[in-house]
Amino acid sequence: MRISRTLVPTAAAVMAVTLSACSGSVGGGDSASDKTLTIGFVSTTTGASAPFGEANTFVVDEMKAYFKKNPLKVGADTYDVKIVVRDAQSDSTRAGEVASQLINRDNVDVVIASSTPDIVNPVSEQCEANSVPCITTVAPWQPFAIRSGDEPADLKYSHHFFWGLEDVAAVYSDIWSQVDNNGKAGGLFPNDPDGQAWGANFPTLTKDSGVTIDDPGNYANGTKDFSAQISAFKGSDILLGVPIPPDFTTFWKQAKQQGYEPKVATIGKALLFPSSVEALGDIATNLSSEVWWTPTAPYKSSLTGQSAKELADSYEQKTGQQWTQPLGFAHALFEVTAAAVEKAGSTDPEAITKAMKSLAVSTVVGDVAWGKDPNVPPYVAKTPVAGGQWRPGTDHPFDLVVVSNKLAPEVPLGGKAEPLP
Numbered sequence: 001m002r003i004s005r006t007l008v009p010t011a012a013a014v015m016a017v018t019l020s021a022c023s024g025s026v027g028g029g030d031s032a033s034d035k036t037l038t039i040g041f042v043s044t045t046t047g048a049s050a051p052f053g054e055a056n057t058f059v060v061d062e063m064k065a066y067f068k069k070n071p072l073k074v075g076a077d078t079y080d081v082k083i084v085v086r087d088a089q090s091d092s093t094r095a096g097e098v099a100s101q102l103i104n105r106d107n108v109d110v111v112i113a114s115s116t117p118d119i120v121n122p123v124s125e126q127c128e129a130n131s132v133p134c135i136t137t138v139a140p141w142q143p144f145a146i147r148s149g150d151e152p153a154d155l156k157y158s159h160h161f162f163w164g165l166e167d168v169a170a171v172y173s174d175i176w177s178q179v180d181n182n183g184k185a186g187g188l189f190p191n192d193p194d195g196q197a198w199g200a201n202f203p204t205l206t207k208d209s210g211v212t213i214d215d216p217g218n219y220a221n222g223t224k225d226f227s228a229q230i231s232a233f234k235g236s237d238i239l240l241g242v243p244i245p246p247d248f249t250t251f252w253k254q255a256k257q258q259g260y261e262p263k264v265a266t267i268g269k270a271l272l273f274p275s276s277v278e279a280l281g282d283i284a285t286n287l288s289s290e291v292w293w294t295p296t297a298p299y300k301s302s303l304t305g306q307s308a309k310e311l312a313d314s315y316e317q318k319t320g321q322q323w324t325q326p327l328g329f330a331h332a333l334f335e336v337t338a339a340a341v342e343k344a345g346s347t348d349p350e351a352i353t354k355a356m357k358s359l360a361v362s363t364v365v366g367d368v369a370w371g372k373d374p375n376v377p378p379y380v381a382k383t384p385v386a387g388g389q390w391r392p393g394t395d396h397p398f399d400l401v402v403v404s405n406k407l408a409p410e411v412p413l414g415g416k417a418e419p420l421p
Contacts, residue, residue, distance in 0.1 A: 037072055037347055038082045039337055040102030042113035042123045047090025048221070048244045051273040052115035052138060055327035058315055060085060063334045066304060072338055075345045084108060088119050096122035103130045109347040110340075112333045114138035114326065116269070117193035121147060124158040133352040134158040135336055137329045138292075140165050141380045143197040152377040157349065159356045161336065161368045161381040162329075165197060167407055168290045169205035171387040172266040174404040175288050176211060176238055178417035179264040185211050186233030186262070188241025188251065191218035194269065198242045211238060226251045230260045242268040245276040256283055263419045264288065266387070274322040277390045277398045284390050284398060286420045291386040291402055293328035293365050297411045301364040302335045308364055322396045332363040366408075384408035389417060 041060065044053035060083055067081035084106050086098035095118070102108045103126060110133045113123040120136040121144060127134035134157055136144065141164045145152040176185075185206075189199035195218050203213045216232040221244055229251070233239060239262040243251065248270035255261075270276055271289035278284070295312035306314070311331060312323035339361040344351035357378065360369035370381045387404030401414040 035074075035077050035079045035347075036082055037074075037079045037110070037341055038084065038106065038108045039334070040099070040106060040108035040111045041083060041085045041333075042088050042095055042099055042102070042111065042119060043085050044090050044115040044119060045085075045087040047088075048246055049090035049115050049119070051245055051275055051324070052326050053087075054273065054275070054321070054324050055315060055319075056085070056330050058319055059327065059330040059334070062304075062314075062331075070303075072341065074342055074347075079341070079347070088113075088115075088123075090115075090118070092118040092122050095119045096126050099123040099126035100130075103127070103132050108132070109349070110135060110337050110352065112136065112337060114329055114333065117143040117197075120144055120160070121193065124155065124160075127157050128155060131157060131349055133340070133349050133356065135333060135340070135356075136160045137162050137333060138326060140168065140194070140197065141376055141382065142201070143193040145377050145380060146197075155377070155379050157353055159359075159370060159379045159381070161332075161383055163290075163292065163383055163385040164376065165201050166205055167382070167385050168268065169202055170407055171290055171385055171404050172240060173206050173209035173211070174406045175266055175387050175389075175417045176209060176264055178403070179419045181211075181237035181263050182235075183210050183212060184236040185213045185238035185240055186229070186236040187213045187215035188229060188233075188239065188243055188248075188267075189215060189218050190221050190241075190243055190247065192221055192244075194242045198268070202240065213240070221247060223247060224250060226254050227258065230255050230258050233262070234260050237263040239265040240267065241270075243270045245270045245273065245279075249276065249279050252280060252283060252287075261420070264417070265420060266290075271390065272325050274324060274396060274398060274400075285392060286389050286418050288387060288389045288403070288417065289400075291325070291388040291400060291411070292383065293325045294386070294388070294400065294402060294411065295323060296402065296414070297328075297366070297384075297408075299328075299364050299366050300362070301331060302361050303338060306364065311364055328365045332365045332368070335363045336361060336368060384411065386411045387417075388414075 043056045072079040088095035114137045117139045189195040266288045295309040297308045343355040366384045386408045388400045388402045390398045393399035403417040
């Protein structure tokens with residue numbers, strides 16, 4: 001599958017914030033294990049992409065507690081599990097630096113990471129350079145795999161699980177079809193790996209929907225004045241894009257002030273999180289986004305046995321915060337890592353890499369399997385994706401209601417797409 005995209009370097013690194021998820025081995029208890037699996041986790045605890053990492057501390061704490069009671073069984077051996085977390089500060093240069101630290105200073109056996117191509121790509125590059133297994137998620141597979149030109153990179157140690165642009169385009173088209181519109185859409189695409197990939201490919205991927213996308217060009221992350229984009233979009237009943245959360249808050253408030261009133265808005269990235277939606281207040285009603293994980297999905301953890309709902313309930317009870325989509329995928333990173341090491345029979349990087357090539361595991365985000373889909377690179381496993389709208393809630397200010405399950409029929413619908421008020 002040929003996909004056009006071009007990568008642009010992001011901001012320079014800033015001062016590191018290092019979080020140790022544990023100071024030493026967290027497994028074992030009374031076990032006689034003298035073997036340890038060390039997992040390095042590149043998180044986004046701070047910075048513009050911090051909402052992607054909102055649940056990571058909870059997940060790490062839960063995994064520490066789980067592995068302490070349940071040391072990893074690897075063949076005839078028992079492995080304690082150590083987790084070391086580094087904050088990428090939502091910066092791509094920093095992500096590469098902390099990945100290098102995990103590999104060269106902390107001597108981790110596996111590096112895991114999530115939260116947009118800006119983070120997972122530089123982490124993957126460090127792992128490839130140092131021959132260390134890398135497992136990543138929460139980035140469409142195209143901007144992860146296609147880093148220059150039109151063809152996927154030749155990656156050996158990196159394995160990724162998430163959906164692709166073809167999937168989210170199908171979900172968005174399904175949402176648009178449920179709302180009367182004039183077939184014109186404005187494309188709000190930033191000048192970052194996600195924005196470049198979405199802007200280059202959405203016009204083709206949504207062509208069959210009958211919608212024409214007006215793309216005025218990529219804007220810089222952190223833009224404070226969206227007047228030019230708003231002026232270009234007037235007359236378009238549909239808005240789509242993939243801005244970072246603070247930028248969409250700025251854009252949407254300015255759009256309201258300047259009289260741009262689309263009938264439907266499907267926004268990736270920025271509208272994934274309750275905190276981002278609440279920042280908009282009433283003007284967030286019926287804004288829509290992709291749904292890659294929800295408590296209503298019929299999936300269970302291969303480690304803890306928790307259902308998606310039980311995991312979300314536990315998060316809300318222990319943190320006092322509303323569940324958030326990255327919660328499921330942060331948990332699944334540990335499921336995949338444990339399954340890979342168990343299948344490999346050791347922490348040897350070559351053995352883990354070999355095991356990943358045909359790994360299949362049912363996780364709290366659905367079935368994840370490598371080597372099964374001829375339409376994606378062999379190091380990519382696709383996951384289900386639905387679509388939803390934010391509506392005033394009962395227990396929370398807003399609830400994410402599933403309105404499209406075309407690509408994930410196992411996820412129950414909560415209603416139909418409605419026009420923006």
